[in-house]
Amino acid sequence: MGTDEVVNAVRSSRGVNKVVALEQLGELVPSGSLIGLGGAWLSNHPMAAMRQLLRDGVGDLHLAETMGSMDIDMMVGAGLVSKVTFSMVSLEAFGLPPHFRRAVQGGAIEITELSGLALNTAFEAASRNIPFLPMASLGLSEFPARQPEWYAKIDDPFTGIDLLAIKALVPDVAILHVRRASPAGDCQYDGPMAIDPEMSRSAKRVVVTCEEIVSADVIQACPQMTKIPGFLVDAVIEAPFGAHPLTHVPLYGLDAWELRDYAASAADPEAWPTYLNRLRTESEDQYRERVLPPDRRRVIRNLARAGKTLSGVGQ
Amino acid sequence: MNYRIDELMICRIAREVDASGVTVLGSFTPLAYASYMLAKLTHAPDAPLIGYNAIGMSPIELSLTSAEAAAYRGAAAHWTFIENTQSVHLGGRGLVECVSPAQMDGTGAFNTSVIGPYDHPKVRLPGGTGSPEVVQNYEKIIAYFGSHSTRGLVDKVDFATGGRFPVSPEPRRRRNLLVGPVWIITPLAVLIKDTDEAGFRIESLHPGVELETVVSNTGFPLTAPDEIPETTVPTETQLQLLREQIDPFGTSQFDFLDARARAEYIDDIMGREWARAAAMPDG
Numbered sequence: 001m002g003t004d005e006v007v008n009a010v011r012s013s014r015g016v017n018k019v020v021a022l023e024q025l026g027e028l029v030p031s032g033s034l035i036g037l038g039g040a041w042l043s044n045h046p047m048a049a050m051r052q053l054l055r056d057g058v059g060d061l062h063l064a065e066t067m068g069s070m071d072i073d074m075m076v077g078a079g080l081v082s083k084v085t086f087s088m089v090s091l092e093a094f095g096l097p098p099h100f101r102r103a104v105q106g107g108a109i110e111i112t113e114l115s116g117l118a119l120n121t122a123f124e125a126a127s128r129n130i131p132f133l134p135m136a137s138l139g140l141s142e143f144p145a146r147q148p149e150w151y152a153k154i155d156d157p158f159t160g161i162d163l164l165a166i167k168a169l170v171p172d173v174a175i176l177h178v179r180r181a182s183p184a185g186d187c188q189y190d191g192p193m194a195i196d197p198e199m200s201r202s203a204k205r206v207v208v209t210c211e212e213i214v215s216a217d218v219i220q221a222c223p224q225m226t227k228i229p230g231f232l233v234d235a236v237i238e239a240p241f242g243a244h245p246l247t248h249v250p251l252y253g254l255d256a257w258e259l260r261d262y263a264a265s266a267a268d269p270e271a272w273p274t275y276l277n278r279l280r281t282e283s284e285d286q287y288r289e290r291v292l293p294p295d296r297r298r299v300i301r302n303l304a305r306a307g308k309t310l311s312g313v314g315q
Numbered sequence: 316m317n318y319r320i321d322e323l324m325i326c327r328i329a330r331e332v333d334a335s336g337v338t339v340l341g342s343f344t345p346l347a348y349a350s351y352m353l354a355k356l357t358h359a360p361d362a363p364l365i366g367y368n369a370i371g372m373s374p375i376e377l378s379l380t381s382a383e384a385a386a387y388r389g390a391a392a393h394w395t396f397i398e399n400t401q402s403v404h405l406g407g408r409g410l411v412e413c414v415s416p417a418q419m420d421g422t423g424a425f426n427t428s429v430i431g432p433y434d435h436p437k438v439r440l441p442g443g444t445g446s447p448e449v450v451q452n453y454e455k456i457i458a459y460f461g462s463h464s465t466r467g468l469v470d471k472v473d474f475a476t477g478g479r480f481p482v483s484p485e486p487r488r489r490r491n492l493l494v495g496p497v498w499i500i501t502p503l504a505v506l507i508k509d510t511d512e513a514g515f516r517i518e519s520l521h522p523g524v525e526l527e528t529v530v531s532n533t534g535f536p537l538t539a540p541d542e543i544p545e546t547t548v549p550t551e552t553q554l555q556l557l558r559e560q561i562d563p564f565g566t567s568q569f570d571f572l573d574a575r576a577r578a579e580y581i582d583d584i585m586g587r588e589w590a591r592a593a594a595m596p597d598g
Contacts, residue, residue: 040396041342043367043383066396067342067444090441092343093379093569093581097441104439113428115477116445117404120397136405136492140424140478141447146433161490191387192368198397227395249387253592254380256585295593300380302592307385309373310356310560 016184018236019213022284025049026056028207028235029173033058036123036171036203037065037072040194042092042254043247045071046177048239048284049209054078055280064171066119066195070246070262073097077266078276081109085169087116091263094256098266114150115143118166120195122150125168127201132165174203177242178228179251180218181210185233188225191249197227206232209239211251241288244300253303258291318549320502321346321567322557323521324459326549327500328413329354331455332362336410336493337403340366340386342444345566346459347413348377352561353553362410365403370394377562379581380588400445407493409453414446415570416476418469419458421514421535423497424478425450433474447477454493461570463501465534483510502571504529505546506537513538519546564588 020028029035039045050071053061057080063072064085072089075081077099089100103109114122118135125133134154138144144151144164152165176196178187187208189196200206208228213236219226242248245258265275282290292300325346332338332354340348351364355374364372367383371391375382387393403409416425417440427446431437450456456479460467481487484494496509503524506515516538517529522545530537549557557567564584572580 041367086442088342088442088444090343093566093577095574096439101439105436107435113442115443115447117400117448120400120445124397136448136452136490138447138477139451139480140422140475141451142433142475143447189393192383193393193395194368195396197395247383249384253384256380256581256588260581260585298597299589299592302595302598303380303588304384305381305598306588306592306595307378307381307383307388308376308560309385309389310352310376311374 016230018185018233019183020235020237022048022052022209022237022239025052025207025237026058028205029053029058029175031058032060033172034062034064036174036199037063037068038174038176038194038196038199039071039243039246040067040192042069042259043192043249044177044194044243045069045246046175046209046242047071047244047246048242049175049177049207049237050075051279051284051287054080064169066116069097070259073100073266074262076100076103076109077272083110083112085112085114085119087114087119091259094259094263098263112147112150113143114147115141118143118151118164119169120198121166122169123195123198123202125166126170127198130168132167134163135166137162137164169202171199171203173205173207174199176200176206176208176228177239177248178208178210179248180212180214181208181233181236182214182216182219182230183236184216185230185236186216186219186226187228187233188219188222189227190225193227200228200232205234207235207237208233209237209242211240211242211248213238239284241292244292250304252300253306255296255300257296316551316554318554319568320521321571322549322554323546324500324502325350325353325557325567326553327505327546328457328459329357331411331457333359333410334361334363336454337363337365337408338411339403339409341412341414341446341449344413344415345377345569346415347457349557349562349567350413352377353556356556356561357553365399368393368395368399370399374561376560377566378564378588379566379584400448404445404448404452407452407491409449409493411455411457412449412453413457413459414450415459418467418472419499420469420472422478423480423482423508424472424475425458426472426474426476428474428476430473443476450477450479452492454495455498456495457498457500460499460501463503463529463532465532468499468532469534481511482508483512486511503532516540517543519544521546522548
């Protein structure tokens with residue numbers, strides 16, 4: 001079946017039940033897709049979904065997000081990415097992202113680097129179904145001159161002051177990881193949500209993974225936590241520890257130990273094939289069993305509570 | 316009390332934070348994070364602070380694994396990055412944000428994108444996230460460097476990820492932009508640029524630093540007043556807060572280490588963070 005048939009089959013056969021297995025993700029995301037990725041920095045990228053696309057070998061992908069990290073780097077390392085649209089790709093304390101850096105320096109992938117708020121504005125324009133949105137000009141930045149396909153100088157029709165038009169960026173599919181979702185696709189966050197809610201409105205199709213699928217009653221008990229309503233969502237996948245080894249606050253903090261192992265393997269051409277092959281050949285259940293033994297699981301949960309808030313002198 | 320140079324830089328940056336605008340934690344700038352927490356714990360308890368998606372966050376202890384969760388727990392509101400950046404960054408409410416670029420030149424242009432030609436870079440750097448918009452729109456901009464050399468402070472950046480223009484007050488007012496300077500803070504000195512007509516001038520030298528050392532390690536021309544002030548050194552209270560409460564793991568030293576020392580340092584922090592979390596009762 002093609003992607004549209006799968007989505008339609010899910011809708012028609014199950015009514016408002018959009019739940020699919022993680023193993024079906026490859027049917028929802030064809031090779032060559034432009035994917036908008038949720039999360040930001042080392043927080044809440046849809047890592048279980050990335051691992052599944054990696055198992056399925058879904059390739060020729062165009063990945064787009066404002067603040068990427070291990071998600072983009074791992075997919076580039078697996079050879080599944082042909083293009084990245086971004087404003088940052090970083091492993092922060094764990095260094096430059098090895099695969100992304102090598103691929104860009106070697107010309108192996110195409111990149112479009114935009115200033116961060118322009119890229120966010122591009123997603124916003126898409127969500128409003130208009131071709132561009134205006135933004136204030138960017139001083140000495142070379143991005144407008146270098147990326148004329150994305151930035152155009154325009155004049156404010158009212159005052160004549162010069163502005164930038166930022167072209168809409170419409171992902172074929174947004175893949176986002178949320179705290180909990182109902183079978184109808186209503187998604188709640190308890191922690192950082194990056195630009196996931198806005199991203200969900202910009203894409204042609206939205207696939208969410210969630211820590212836990214809950215009934216509609218649970219959603220309705222606290223609707224103020226619902227940041228993405230179900231009508232925007234096409235498929236719901238349960239994936240516990242779905243952002244691991246990155247954070248999903250308040251459930252778990254950063255698995256810096258797995259991230260450090262990743263960074264070391266990614267930087268070492270001898271070690272990387274072993275790391276990659278293990279991810280490719282194990283199921284998501286097997287991944288959790290291997291990478292998250294009880295002591296590690298306990299520690300990363302506690303890390304989400306370990307950091308202190310402070311009160312100061314005379315407060 | 317003896318202070319480290321990163322602590323002196325933290326205290327200098329902290330001075331710029333107050334309740335007149337919003338201060339925001341930018342991408343992976345641990346030294347700046349420490350400054351903002353210090354300001355909140357001392358002279359500026361009411362300064363509105365944003366980190367991650369935590370709006371009006373409490374000051375937090377810095378760490379590799381747990382800072383995000385702490386920020387979220389102590390927040391007054393949770394917004395998406397777009398709600399935050401459209402209303403604070405682009406909305407003209409940003410007071411202070413720091414950038415930590417690979418290169419900066421005398422025009423104030425900075426580079427977080429590439430070393431070498433853009434299309435065939437020698438080193439592809441992480442990129443700038445929202446720093447082009449931040450630097451253009453905020454009231455006060457601070458670029459900090461872990462070392463002061465002609466490798467970072469260059470004649471011309473390899474690529475201008477961003478840079479404030481105009482800088483002078485009048486043209487900024489005409490464009491409805493907040494008025495304020497661009498600073499560069501390094502282990503040697505504080506440099507400032509506050510008009511388009513002139514380049515950077517030396518605002519202060521750190522204790523024991525000679526003018527000639529700063530000039531010869533800077534890749535663009537500098538001016539200096541006849542009497543150059545000395546940068547204020549940290550107080551005992553500031554040092555105690557930094558070491559005992561704000562940054563007990565020492566994340567602010569990160570920018571001052573070479574790659575090998577950095578790896579050992581991270582191992583050490585991770586060991587300490589693991590031990591603390593492992594010893595916690597289950598929640």
